[in-house]
Amino acid sequence: MDHMNMSGFHLNISSGSDARQTAIAQMLRSRDFISVEELAAHFAVATQTIRRDLVALCDQGLARRRHGGIESVGPGKGQGKNVAFRDRSVLNREAKQSIASAVAAQVHDGQALSLGIGTTPQFVAEALLSHRDLKIVTNNLPLALTVGQNSDFALVIAGGTVRGTDLDVCGSSVDDFFAAYKVDVAIFGVAGVDEDGSLLDFSEDEVRVRHAMMRNCRKSYLVLDSTKFTRAAHVRGGRIDQVTAVFCEAEPPVTIRRMLDQSGVQFVRSSEAAARP
Template sequence: MLPSATPSHREVALLDALRRLGGSGRSAELATMLDVSEETVRRTIKSLAKVGSVERVHGGAHLVGPGSTGQRSASFFRRMGENPREKQEIAQVVLPRICDGMTVFLDVGSTTSFVAEALRLRRNLTVVTNSIGVAQLLANHNGNRLHLLGGEMRSDDRGTFGPVTEQQLARFALDVAVLSADALSAKHGLLFHNAAEAQLTMTITAAAEQVFVVTTHAKFSEQAPHRGPLPQQLDLLVSDREPGKKLARALVDWGTEFALAQPTPEGD
C-alpha cells in the first residue's frame, strides 16, 4: 500500500517540531516536545521518510526537500548519528560525576547531546546551554531549571554564539562544564573550526569549577585552526579509546584525568 499523500495530524506536528529545532532532532527530544513516546516518534519518522519529507538517521531524523532548512543543519545531524554507541558509553562515564542539584553547562557538541540524554536521570539541575537540543531535552524535567543563552544562532550547530552568549554565560558559577571539540592536540589542547566557538569555551572554563571534555577517538587525529582554553584548565577527558603516547603524556603534564568509556557487555 502506498503511503497517504495527506499527512496525519501527528506527522504535521512532528514536521513542525523539526522546523522549530532548526531542521533536525533526536527522537528523545521530539518525544519530549510532542508529549508522546519515542516509539511513536520512530513510527512517525518512518512514515514521513516513506514520502520523502524527512531522512532517517540513527536516533532521529532531519528535514529534506521543500521543508528543509538546508544542508548545514542536515550535516550537523548526520554527525549526531555517527558512532552512537560510543557516545552513549562516554555519557555513562560522565553521569556518575554529575549529581542532583549541580549547575552544569552543556555545549552544542554531538557527544554532549548524549550526555544531556543521560542527565535526564538527575534531578533539580541548573542547566546552562547554548544548544537548542539540550534545552529541549532537559527543560521542565525532574525539577530542572534551564537557561538557554542568547546570541547569534548558527543553524549548522543549532546553537548560539558571540558576545551576547559570552556575557550571559559569565554571570553563572558552574559546578561542571561539559565540552566537545573539533580536534584535540597534544600541543594546543582543544581546537575548533569556528573562532566564536573557541572564544566561548574560554568564558566557560573561567566560570567552571570542573571542565569535562567528551569526544570519540576520531578527534585525536583531526586538526582545526582555533585554540580553545589553556589545556591545564581541563580536568577530565572521556573517550572511547586510549590516547596515543604523545597525547597521553600531554594529559599527564596538564594534570588532566583520562577515563575510558568501555563497551557495555552484550545482554546488560
C-alpha cells in the first residue's frame, strides 16, 4: 500500500518495521520533530509500535528521542532555530498544563493581561477560559484563537507579518503595540535559561517582544517547563531574576533557585501547587 509521506514522497509502508523506520528517517530530513501520535496516525499502527520503531532509530544514531516524539540529529538540524509551533505543542504537555493551572490560579477576574509567544502561554490561555471579564493583548495567533472562544473577554491582537512556523507577530511594530497598554500581568515564556540566569531566545525579535511586555506591566510571570534549564539558544536578553514570579513544574538548578531567592522572585512549583487542597 502506497502512502504519501510529509515531504510529498510516495512510500511503500506495508512491509513492516524496517520500511516504517526508513520512512520516518526520510520524514526527519524536512522536520525537526515529529510526535508519536502523528506517526501512529500516518502509518495506521498503534503508538506502542511506533515507540519501538523510534527506539530502533535512536539505537542506530539516526534520531534522538524527545518527550512525545522524535527529533532529527542531522547536520545543522535544530541548531539556532526553534521547533515549529505545532510540534512544540505536544512536547512536555503535562508539565505545561500543570504550569498553566498554577498561573490561572493567580489571575483574577477583570484583570488586564499581555500573553506572549510560545506554547506554554497558549496552555495558560486555555486554563484562563473559565475566568470572566479579562482584557488580553497578544501577538500569539493560536493563543488569540483560544481566547476568542470566551465572548466575555476583550481581545486585542498585534498586526504585522506572521512568522510562518511560529505563528506569531514580531518586529519593531510590536514594541509600540505593547506600549499602548498598561497591563496588570505580563505572561511569557523563553527558549532557554543559561546557568548564569540569562534568558535565551532564538532571535532578537523574540527578546524585543519580551522586553516590551516587561516594560508595560505591573507584574511579570515567566512560564517555563524544566527542560528549558538545559536548552541552548543563542540570543541573550534579560535575566531570570528580573521577573516577578517564575512558574515551573519542577525545581530549577540549585544556582538558579538561589538566585531567585536572593532577588525576591517568587518561585511557583506547579506540581506542588496542584497538590494543595
